[in-house]
Amino acid sequence: MPQAQVRDVARLAGVSPGTVSNALNHPEKVSPSTRERILSAIAELGFVPNDAARQLRRGTNASIGMIVLDIANPFFTAVAGGVEAKLAEVGRPLVLANSGQDHAREIAYLDLFAEQRLSGVLVTPAGQVLDRLRRLRDRGTAIVVVDRKTGASEFSSVSVDDDLGGRLATQHLLDVGRRRIAFVGGPASLSQISHRIGAARRTVEEFGAGEIVHLDGPTLDVEAGRIGARRLLELPAAERPDAIFAANDLIALGALQALIMAGVRVPDDVAIVGYDDIEFAAAAAIPLTSVRQPAVAMGGAATTRLLDVIADPTGSTVEHIVLEPELVVRQSSSG
Amino acid sequence: MPQAQVRDVARLAGVSPGTVSNALNHPEKVSPSTRERILSAIAELGFVPNDAARQLRRGTNASIGMIVLDIANPFFTAVAGGVEAKLAEVGRPLVLANSGQDHAREIAYLDLFAEQRLSGVLVTPAGQVLDRLRRLRDRGTAIVVVDRKTGASEFSSVSVDDDLGGRLATQHLLDVGRRRIAFVGGPASLSQISHRIGAARRTVEEFGAGEIVHLDGPTLDVEAGRIGARRLLELPAAERPDAIFAANDLIALGALQALIMAGVRVPDDVAIVGYDDIEFAAAAAIPLTSVRQPAVAMGGAATTRLLDVIADPTGSTVEHIVLEPELVVRQSSSG
């Protein structure tokens, strides 16, 4: 079956290819009657414009790309939901990619996006990608960093105040009488993690009592939480923490599961505070205290910012939007 | 900043554009020394090939598209994970789109994929899209339906036996002495739903006792579960079901939450069985009995099938792969 193209549509409608293109892209330049005729020719032939040809000629791609750290984490799907909703308003498609915290895959997707000449990219970097981001930007792709402030701060970003979040969680644990707090989750090379830990350490210091132990790990999923909890259980009772501050809710849920299985009472023996407040935190075996991040709002704000950058490419306006997290206290820490 | 193109690379390396292209796409046709020279020219200029031009000339797009029903549902992200892993092996990029069970968005994405001439599409249809799928296939895009058998069965599919799943769940509830079973979740127009309900009805019939009540709803998320549970609580005590068979785990978790909040004892007053066995089912307030679907395996199988169809376009081989679900009994139904 031959694929119909503009030329065929033009012939059937008795006009030139240029007019067909105009009918589709600049309807006001075409008289209603010819437009009508062209549209029915298109329907009859089942013509579908070739996006590659259009893009090549136009020089731009309307799509927006997004690279998330972990598609299995409800927090990121919530962010993506916020992005998608905003993009739907302006009729731009979203291309979603999952780096899985793997630097190589992140690089591969960034390179793909570069080849595709996307008009904008939202990214939560997993590794060192400043050079690629610069190259992308230099080629005309708008970039907004999500859930992180880049070191060089040369790109606009939307993030949630990780220092505040770390402080809220730690202060709360101190308030309910905990003194040995294990921070579970990593890697510390992720700036979110280092900020949350840093804030936790500072809070303990200011408080004048207590300590933070970091149980690092390579990933941020449920399994990492189970592993972290087991490592914690191996410690001699005297050294065992009386609280866990988890890097995110997946880890908190995994740790919770492992602790319960081991007969540890939560929150009596070990209190737990998670991070993100995903939908499942409230429904956990022991409802999880968590630092709520405005995920959907973050996605929306990042998208708005990105569209602004696209609209005004000259704009050297770099903007860092920082949203505020909020502590939601539930049973896992209120003992 | 001017974007370097093959012509520039060619000039710098002292060869013709054709040779640059060969160096990139058919390295064996180019002598090692020139290839070396070309690669360093590419690096020096920061040349990034324009995918649109390449595609236009080649006539195909290596990317695979996937449309999921609900990106916020861990079940679908697990499926997507399986797909991504398989695609990574063959170096094809995945374009992930979320229909959100919205027919209009589903259509929009299918149209976009058609314009992009993707080589393959994995789709879990939300609405009536047979005509679009046919058009896509006729234009040379391979199609595999995921988590569903299409009515016309003209497309290959990978699904999980919903009849068996419905039977397993219902039989289990009957076995633990329940007789009034509420099926919560909809819409019934989704074939998964109708199969699971149908099997439930048949199981009750064969058993010779009990009944199924369907509490329909437009979506399959946590909120729908809460709403379903509330509707159930409004029934006079005599009519109130003693078990819930939820269309998926999100609904089960929402219902569980609402029931607990209302002081209903689970499983004593109302037993609950979910569907999917997502990662969070086991970590719920009352660990959830659920019909486990092999999500990752389904994604992998669908991808393998899709790649086969792409490799053999003439192949009129339509194949329907049906995987088996498995009941995982936990506390929410073992009373």
Next chain:
DNA sequence: CGCTCATATTGAAACGATTTAACGGCGGCG
């Protein structure tokens, strides 16, 4: 009735890569 001006349409160039047929140089073989 002729001229101007706006509007609708046309034809051809252009986007940037890949491909293909043709070509030149070189070594091997007779």
Next chain:
DNA sequence: CGCCGCCGTTAAATCGTTTCAATATGAGCG
């Protein structure tokens, strides 16, 4: 020593759409 064939390279054609300058058409005005 000359011809053949092979290898690496080149020049030009090509993919399918959009754009742009040029043209045709028709209306309005003096």
